[in-house]
Amino acid sequence: MQAYEVEVRPRRTDRPALIGSVYVDRETADIVRMTFTFTPVSYVDRRLDYISVSLDNGLWEGRYWLPHEQTLQIRRQLPELDFAAGAVIQGRMRISGYTFNDSLPPDIFW
Secondary structure (H helix, E strand, O other): OOEEEEEEOOOOOOOOOEEEEEEEEOOOOOEEEEEEEEOHHHOOOOOEEEEEEEEEEEEEOOOEEEEEEEEEEEEEEOOOOOOOOEEEEEEEEEOOOOOOOOOOOHHHHO
């Protein structure tokens, strides 16, 4: 599998916008991976310093690009203190065990 990297950059950094890359399968044009952050003006909370998002898809049954791993990192400053201090919040979610075309019980829609 080969992918194109499409870089996403805002025309103006003084407006809320996304900055990052989208990786697209060359044959099917499916999204394989996305990594992005935002322009600083996008943050409503003045304590937010940085947000990073990574969305990785996996190829299932040789034809479905579905979520596999998602990572979010948020960096916050604490301007109330007289010295440089902050915190990093990071979350990671792994998705697996997809099942396809499961039969549903007949009474599910009753």
